[in-house]
Amino acid sequence: MATSTSGMGQVLARAGHTSDPWGRYYTTPIVSQSLVDRIEVAKPKLVLELGSGSGSLCTAAATRWHKAQLVTVDVDSRAPKALDADMVGTGRRHSHYVHDVLDAALSDKIGLAPGTVDVAVCNPPYIRPKWRSDFGKILEDAGLSGTLASLHDAGADLLFLAQNLRLLRKNGKLGLILPDGLITAERFSGVRKTLLRQHLIEQVVQLPRGVFKGTEAQTYLAVLSKSAGETNQVTLRQMDSDGQLSVPIEILQEAAVKRLDFTFHARVVSPQRSGEGPMRMSVRQALTDVVRGTVCSSSISAFPAPVFHLGDFSEPLGEHAVRVVPKRFALSERKAQQMLEEARLALPGDILLARVGRSLEDRLALVVHGPCVISDCIFALRAMDEHRERLYRFFDSDLGRHALASSAHGVAARFMSKTNLFEIQF
Template identity: 25%
Template sequence: MSKINKKSMGQFFTPPQIADRLVQLLEQQVGFALDLGCGRGQLGKSILKRFPLARYVGIEKDREHFNHCANLLTEQTIICADVLEEKALSLISDFMPVDTVVGNPPFLEIPISNHLVLEVKDAIPNFLSSGYKMRSEMLFFAKSLKQLKLGGQASFILPKTFFISEQYRYFREHIIDNFSNISLFELPSRIFSGAEVSTCILYFNYRKTKNQQLTLGCIDANGDIENYLKIDSAAAVTRMDFSYHRLMSESGIRIEESETIGSIGGLIHRGNMSRNELVRKSVPHFHTTSFPINEIEISLDDDVKDGIRFGQEGDILLARVGTRCLDRQVLVTAGKRAITDCIYTIKLPEADIDTVIASLSSKYGKLWRQINAKGSCAKYLTKESLLNMPLFN
């Protein structure tokens, strides 16, 4: 299958070393494992390598991948069917429920329907839908969860946004309220061939535990656990990612007590024209490539035409988009210049300018922006995340 077709179907196959790590996180013996959207069978192969006596059931709709998986796992149950169709799970009803579910579901949006919403709510009652589409990963996870017996275990690759976005707070609450022995490990952004996506491996036991601690960590490209820490469940509701909690721990900042760019009256504006538009108009401009090296101040001396947003004396300029330049910022000490739509200006009370530029320039200020950047490939910062950035003193 071509890379284009794989991407359009949200298929990013699990590298062997990551599949092995996902299976190594399983704490209990595997008797019967279910893998919805099993692809070419890498998770099944890793399960049988560690648990030779396990039984494995995989469902895959792509005929080519189904054939590969069936030939790889000849003594296991592999079914060619579309998990999104109601009849798919009826084909494996004789095997359900299972003691283990695993998965690396397709990463894409699918049209929402009342039927699909009810399916997710059946497993995750506090599920919140919005708009006309939903994440297929949420549906695959919910369908898998419905087939897991009480006391069973799960190990799943899911988007990092499920664990950091306010939109998915309900998901984190459900995990914390209903599961135990929860661990979440961040994966490298380029671990899947042909994609730069932010993902995590979630592991848990299907039983309730009160006042538990969660294990958060990160995994390197070899599948090894690089680092980890433990947090209380109350802290995990807001965010569950290791990067964030390590940053807050190392910086000594308590987010609920700290001042933020927004709380001190900061205002953020984005340029209103692209670089190409400004070039066509022959307007001198400030772009992501304009940041000086090793300097935090800049003097500008250009006139600005009406209708074009600009940065001026007292403004802090910083990159809005660009994976490699999100940690750049500069204070305008004189003059003004048009800015592209890839640049933000931060306007502040004069008394707070030095504090904010120092915070943005600090190790923790740069890490904050990297951790809070959104997007799969071209990373970008939202005004909301910047306004909520604590002042690292």
Template identity: 70%
Template sequence: MTASSGGLRQYLTQSGQCSDPWGRYYTSAEISRSLIERIEARKPKLVLELGSGAGSLCMAAANRWRDAQLVTVDVDLEAPKRLDVGHIGRDTKHIHFVHDALDEALSDKIGLCLGTVDVAVCNPPYIRPRWRCDFGKILEDAGLSGALASLRDAGADLLFLAQNLRLLRPNGKLGLILPDGLVTAERFSGVRKALMRQHKLEQVIQLPRGVFKNTEAQTYLAVLSKMAGETEQVKVRQMKHGGCLSAAIEVPQDLGAKRLDYSFHARPSVQAREGTVQPITIGAAVTNVVRGTICSSAIAAFPEPVFHLGDFAESAGQQAARIVPKRFALGKRSATIASNHARLALPGDILLARVGRKLERHLALVVHGPCVISDCIFALRTTDEHRERLYRFFESEAGRLALATSAHGVAARFLSKTNLLEIEF
């Protein structure tokens, strides 16, 4: 409504719907070559790929470093057949092992001593393995056990990263394809900080969505040198669909610990957008942020109407306000009863979507009365001084860009309260 003006399989708990049973999205030849080209290693003797899958990364590595010994590991019994089809092994020194890449004793099982690999490349699966006690040892050996609030937050991406670090020699190179979480999520800020303090994180490249078949997951290329000195600045770039790269942005360590995605750091500053207008953060402009508690599956059974993602109206431009329809407004008695079982948005609150692929386009103003909001909605409570300016900001292209680049997530994007409050307008 608008108103004018005013092996490993047994340990898995889940995998992606469009991935294979091990949660893998296979790397294209173009992305594989792009990652290998960005690893500065002239003549490595030993190159390793854990979770080799269809062999795209190891084929690219074999083409570049023809004299290197190539070692691949994958739990999938079909992996050797895929590697043979890809001609890995013809004119290449290649050994493949069918084994769980997250075995804490992997080095003994495949005959490689810890700290001996010159170059490691990896596209980890997008899964959360069922926790095993030896995962803690892998994280500890890699210097990452203290970087997490809970060790059980570690998914396969972080565990594969840690396992590669264990096997790499000092100054060895690691090239990874990473999901959005390790690059942008708040809960992994400690991991990013630990990696930059212990290693030289050379570059992070944000890939276009859709580069992996059957998924819109946001992914990144990352290259680091093990124990090659502390990272003072990280080069972040963006790759276009045609393969060309943006100019690099130098991100200092403190900001890199916060986030490492190009889209976030390339966002124009408020000063550049507004000229002489003094910027403030959303956190300074709001008195409270209320997140709804009714999940989507419980909406139909709730006795009062619940404002949810599908109830946001389309934008009618800067001159019109999008208002929550009257049918969601509760009377005084109904609001009192509903407040015992749900969280309410109050008149004057600005509603934003907390989750969704296009969350930045969802905006509404509560006018007619209190309403129940779902757990996919944030209600921003602010003063008369800031309400109109804040609403107009969210309705603007600059505001939508700020919300879009502050959100993160592998496929389904979400906006955290912390990231929301840090936005300047």
């Protein structure tokens, strides 16, 4: 069943070959967990998964919503019929059906009235099944039949989405994993427009590229609230291969109809990429040196000079002001000479960044008043004169903060390596 592979495969593990007739590849726990975590709902009574396969998504759902009744459906009779024994728990009601999800009469077959499900999670197969009249009925009921130039363009992903919409109650939540087509392709812009007008698409998370072994397939997590009003604004994020999420960007409905991928919209807000302004370069190319402090936090209080540490960064001051290291950290020339024996120093002109910490992307300062001692949680970037201001302004912008946030690794404690820092383009 689910096989874990390295790299891209850490996110989704695929079963079978690209030509698998039922599109069977299974979501890994890290993505399942992230999808379930993104669904804001108090105490759902009824949770559904169509195309449940190995049960990764419904296991994550069952772990979070202990008391919910769970219904799973898969056409593959070899797919597990129950959740792991430890997930079933006493008193859990779980019904599994071996049935074709693309049956227009599904709701009768699985004993669920249309419009009754509180939460649905789904990673549909990305295949194009041979057209049947049932499909027209499913799309029609979900309000999606007028959205495609040809109904025959509807793949199983869209049909599963429609089937979920039929079964969900008003304001019910749908957490989906979707392929690139529905998110970015022009021929699906009508589908996106209808979905955005009829439902509240809360967020879309771009998953790391290449979730299919051996291809560069791109997939996304999406969460919507059925008929909960029109979507005026959508939150987009990107997940890195460690499961870390980027800072969000918000896009308006019109932009979302065009496409819903984070990388496209993040690029659009970058002036350098649109051909204006100076050529982009890597941080490495702009620096003559980078210094990592050596004083650890437990030695700061006893250190014979003030040490600039994480708590000493000031809040952002707005786009025209520069955040400067306070005067009290500046060493006289003589003191600086003495301190050289004991610690690494930041020099006037250096740009300071946090190397570790939850919101490291918000920490930025410029050394102005004199050399200063920095802790081992700080990087001092020694930029060439001609690049210093642009580099500082970049780290102070949303784009720079996003670049820092997505370069940082680690789930419990986030940290940024020199290598990752060097690779950032600005």
